[in-house]
Amino acid sequence: xxxxxxxxxxxxxxxxxxxxxxxxxxxxxxxxxxxxxxxxxxxxxxxxxxxxxxxxxxxxxxxxxxxxxxxxxxxxxxxxxxxxxxxxxxxxxxxxxxxxxxxxxxxxxxxxxxxxxxxxxxxxxxxxxxxxxxxxxxxxxxxxxxxxxxxxxxxxxxxxxxxxxxxxxxxxxxxxxxxxxxxxxxxxxxxxxxxxxxxxxxxxxxxxxxxxxxxxxxxxxxxxxxxxxxxxxxxxxxxxxxxxxxxxxxxxxxxxxxxxxxxxxxxxxxxxxxxxxxxxxxxxxxxxxxxxxxxxxxxxxxxxxxxxxxxxxxxxxxxxxxxxxxxxxxxxxxxxxxxxxxxxxxxxxxxxxxxxxxxxxxxxxxxxxxxxxxxxxxxxxxxxxxx
Numbered sequence: 001x002x003x004x005x006x007x008x009x010x011x012x013x014x015x016x017x018x019x020x021x022x023x024x025x026x027x028x029x030x031x032x033x034x035x036x037x038x039x040x041x042x043x044x045x046x047x048x049x050x051x052x053x054x055x056x057x058x059x060x061x062x063x064x065x066x067x068x069x070x071x072x073x074x075x076x077x078x079x080x081x082x083x084x085x086x087x088x089x090x091x092x093x094x095x096x097x098x099x100x101x102x103x104x105x106x107x108x109x110x111x112x113x114x115x116x117x118x119x120x121x122x123x124x125x126x127x128x129x130x131x132x133x134x135x136x137x138x139x140x141x142x143x144x145x146x147x148x149x150x151x152x153x154x155x156x157x158x159x160x161x162x163x164x165x166x167x168x169x170x171x172x173x174x175x176x177x178x179x180x181x182x183x184x185x186x187x188x189x190x191x192x193x194x195x196x197x198x199x200x201x202x203x204x205x206x207x208x209x210x211x212x213x214x215x216x217x218x219x220x221x222x223x224x225x226x227x228x229x230x231x232x233x234x235x236x237x238x239x240x241x242x243x244x245x246x247x248x249x250x251x252x253x254x255x256x257x258x259x260x261x262x263x264x265x266x267x268x269x270x271x272x273x274x275x276x277x278x279x280x281x282x283x284x285x286x287x288x289x290x291x292x293x294x295x296x297x298x299x300x301x302x303x304x305x306x307x308x309x310x311x312x313x314x315x316x317x318x319x320x321x322x323x324x325x326x327x328x329x330x331x332x333x334x335x336x337x338x339x340x341x342x343x344x345x346x347x348x349x350x351x352x353x354x355x356x357x358x359x360x361x362x363x364x365x366x367x368x369x370x371x372x373x374x375x376x377x378x379x380x381x382x383x384x385x386x387x
Contacts, residue, residue, distance in 0.1 A: 183241030
């Protein structure tokens with residue numbers, strides 16, 4: 001094809017008389033400085049031949065120069081060792097791609113050997129030889145929520161009956177995650193539905209065991225804690241692999257249809273309680289005063305009794321002593337008693353009594369009445385008694 005035998009720049013006509021043609025004016029020999037286009041074409045063909053060999057085909061055999069480019073030497077792709085190697089390499093790559101998998105830090109995998117539980121994969125690169133071992137990856141750290149009672153306008157699942165025959169509308173939220181993905185996959189068909197059913201059942205049981213007032217006021221936290229423990233216990237009995245994180249008791253109110261009347265009743269009850277407290281305070285105050293007065297009266301009576309008894313004992317003791325003295329000296333004692341009695345009787349009387357021997361009334365005296373400053377004597381005696 002090269003210009004060795006003429007070519008487009010050769011004689012073109014017959015091969016004879018080449019020299020004559022050179023010298024003639026029919027053809028023009030190419031310049032050595034121009035690009036050699038036939039060599040580029042040869043390089044392209046050489047490259048195609050090498051690519052055919054790499055793909056498993058056969059070369060032209062006779063070489064580039066000897067064979068014809070469109071001859072019978074090219075029979076198409078054939079099954080060779082290289083083809084088989086590439087196929088095996090591709091199949092291994094596909095198998096490896098299907099057997100190695102990655103588990104994220106927040107996930108765990110469950111590996112099944114021929115459909116049965118085999119092991120639990122940890123975060124990182126895991127190997128499960130396909131198709132004998134398959135796997136499921138489960139997110140175990142993310143928190144899932146189940147709201148109960150929020151659809152009270154549709155099915156009334158938040159309306160619950162209390163012990164004192166009242167109806168309360170409960171709305172609460174259960175937050176849960178997965179602690180054992182194998183149990184979750186093999187024991188629970190619908191985890192969300194299971195958590196919701198168990199939570200509602202447990203909450204109904206708790207509300208049915210309590211009165212209405214504590215539910216609305218002070219026992220909300222206690223109800224939430226009790227519900228979380230009971231739901232977890234029930235799910236553990238099911239071997240669900242679910243962990244309850246918390247229970248949020250969001251709303252606990254009477255039903256919307258009677259909430260106004262309920263609030264009026266509550267206000268009346270609060271007023272009743274206020275009046276009851278006032279009455280109790282008044283009763284306590286009056287009772288305390290009455291009890292104090294009674295105690296004071298008892299103390300006074302006790303003091304009076306003790307005083308009277310002591311005085312009686314003193315009088316009895318004095319009488320006993322006088323009796324003893326009387327038994328010893330009867331006349332003296334009688335006279336002393338007489339004088340003391342007369343002193344008591346006449347001690348406060350403003351009157352002077354004189355003996356007959358002084359006044360002469362017995363006939364022996366002079367009958368002279370001595371001058372006595374009785375008034376002065378009385379005053380002096382009174383002043384002495386006051387000092």
